[in-house]
Amino acid sequence: MEIVTERTIMEGRGEQVAKFAEEWIVQTKGRWAGELLELQGWQREFLDELFLEYDDGEPVYREALLGIARKNGKSTLSAAIALYMLLASGEKGPEVYVAAGSKDQARIVFNQAREFVQASPKLRDFLVPQRDVIMCRANNGVLRVLSSDAGLQYGLNPSGVVIDELWVHKNPELYYALTTGQLARESPLIVSITTAGFDRDSIAYEMYERGKRLEEGGIEAMRRESFYFKWFEAEPDATVEDLAGWKAANPSDWIKASDLKRESQRLPESVFRRLHLNQWTESEDAWIKPFEWDRCKGEPLFDPKEPSYMAVDVGIRRDSAAIIWAQWHGNAIHIGQLVLTPEDQGEQFGVADVRGAVANEAARHQQLREVAFDPWSFRESAEILMERGVPMLEFPQNNSRMAPASESIYELVRERRIVHNGDRTLRSHVLAAVVSPTDRGGWRISKRKSLERIDAAISLAMAADRAVTMRHVKPPRRGAAFL
Numbered sequence: 001m002e003i004v005t006e007r008t009i010m011e012g013r014g015e016q017v018a019k020f021a022e023e024w025i026v027q028t029k030g031r032w033a034g035e036l037l038e039l040q041g042w043q044r045e046f047l048d049e050l051f052l053e054y055d056d057g058e059p060v061y062r063e064a065l066l067g068i069a070r071k072n073g074k075s076t077l078s079a080a081i082a083l084y085m086l087l088a089s090g091e092k093g094p095e096v097y098v099a100a101g102s103k104d105q106a107r108i109v110f111n112q113a114r115e116f117v118q119a120s121p122k123l124r125d126f127l128v129p130q131r132d133v134i135m136c137r138a139n140n141g142v143l144r145v146l147s148s149d150a151g152l153q154y155g156l157n158p159s160g161v162v163i164d165e166l167w168v169h170k171n172p173e174l175y176y177a178l179t180t181g182q183l184a185r186e187s188p189l190i191v192s193i194t195t196a197g198f199d200r201d202s203i204a205y206e207m208y209e210r211g212k213r214l215e216e217g218g219i220e221a222m223r224r225e226s227f228y229f230k231w232f233e234a235e236p237d238a239t240v241e242d243l244a245g246w247k248a249a250n251p252s253d254w255i256k257a258s259d260l261k262r263e264s265q266r267l268p269e270s271v272f273r274r275l276h277l278n279q280w281t282e283s284e285d286a287w288i289k290p291f292e293w294d295r296c297k298g299e300p301l302f303d304p305k306e307p308s309y310m311a312v313d314v315g316i317r318r319d320s321a322a323i324i325w326a327q328w329h330g331n332a333i334h335i336g337q338l339v340l341t342p343e344d345q346g347e348q349f350g351v352a353d354v355r356g357a358v359a360n361e362a363a364r365h366q367q368l369r370e371v372a373f374d375p376w377s378f379r380e381s382a383e384i385l386m387e388r389g390v391p392m393l394e395f396p397q398n399n400s401r402m403a404p405a406s407e408s409i410y411e412l413v414r415e416r417r418i419v420h421n422g423d424r425t426l427r428s429h430v431l432a433a434v435v436s437p438t439d440r441g442g443w444r445i446s447k448r449k450s451l452e453r454i455d456a457a458i459s460l461a462m463a464a465d466r467a468v469t470m471r472h473v474k475p476p477r478r479g480a481a482f483l
Contacts, residue, residue, distance in 0.1 A: 010054065024120055025080055027119075060228075061223075068232045070275045083117070087123075087138070094159040097144055097156070101168030156178070163193070167204040196281070234249050249276065287410060295416060301419075305367060308369065309470065310326070313455040320342075323354075338357060352381075358371060368391060370470070374458075399444060403443065407443070409460060428453075433446065
């Protein structure tokens with residue numbers, strides 16, 4: 001019969017990791033660029049617990065999940081931990097991976113680590129930074145980038161893994177592959193540092209729930225399970241104006257209440273709660289409330305001699321299309337709409353009908369500056385319209401374009417700087433759109449359900465975005481334009 005003896009937990013290497021970070025890492029961004037890194041109190045506490053060891057030298061933790069709101073130094077801490085595991089963990093031939101849901105996201109931490117190496121004479125004595133790998137001369141170690149959207153890579157033998165924004169991972173396969181790949185190592189460690197997400201069927205939420213259960217048993221329960229969970233979040237009943245809730249989710253001393261107040265006014269409530277209160281939200285979160293849209297109802301003005309902007313969006317299944325025009329009058333954007341559906345246009349409704357409608361609408365606008373369109377669904381029609389002298393502008397429906405456009409229309413609606421005529425179809429499209437988080441922590445509007453139509457909401461966002469962007473820009477020559 002095997003006798004299990006209680007092991008003693010020693011102080012561990014937390015102080016060593018902190019000393020490495022503060023004496024070897026030179027900051028590269030913002031007001032502290034060029035200065036040695038100075039850890040926050042919560043970061044030191046996290047490292048002290050994370051790197052605890054038993055009296056026989058075995059680490060207490062094999063996995064960890066840290067949840068914290070945006071802009072609290074997640075990338076900096078992630079990069080520091082990754083560099084320590086590469087250079088100073090004591091592993092022979094260490095393989096350290098920075099992983100994320102997408103390669104772009106993974107490169108945020110990797111690029112930060114590479115910049116740290118380039119800025120530090122001490123680190124440059126041992127580490128060789130390259131585009132996709134950082135090599136360690138002293139122990140033949142490597143630090144690489146992995147992402148779940150690049151396909152699984154089996155045969156890895158990681159000694160350390162840092163996962164950035166775990167909530168972005170669409171499936172758990174990469175996490176499981178990295179966890180099982182560590183079995184051959186003596187002291188492996190996988191650390192996930194993330195902001196709250198919205199998908200409750202994800203590996204991130206599964207780990208969050210696991211951590212919450214262990215948290216009820218106290219730190220001893222976490223140590224027994226070798227899983228360290230630390231989550232900074234506002235209380236579930238905290239309001240978005242609750243300063244105590246803000247502080248609970250934002251322990252870094254550079255996060256100011258005035259900045260968070262500005263964010264709470266700029267972002268939809270569900271997005272603010274997720275990004276800045278670090279609270280999990282539901283996947284079906286409205287981007288605006290019905291009353292916010294309804295109070296913008298009025299009598300839109302239209303002057304054919306004034307500059308105007310237009311956008312067209314065609315449904316993926318060609319089951320609807322929407323044309324929105326936007327025109328500045330004073331400090332508000334007045335809009336008009338034409339929503340086309342097979343129910344109104346007949347069973348033969350198609351892209352040609354949309355093209356004809358754009359041409360007819362464009363003819364009413366003597367100072368039409370642009371017609372924004374999604375090249376995926378309307379490129380051929382746009383080329384035909386350009387030949388007729390309509391100023392078409394490509395507006396790809398990617399996150400880099402739609403996220404700013406979504407935030408712009410949100411601010412306009414919240415500030416009552418949109419004037420619409422209360423059209424019921426337009427209203428249904430606008431209210432059917434929901435918040436969809438992007439990989440980089442922003443958001444955009446998207447569909448809640450596949451059968452709902454939001455083409456008018458997409459067109460509205462595009463038209464308003466161009467009206468805001470081009471308001472004080474001299475009109476270009478007519479023809480094609482590209483973003």
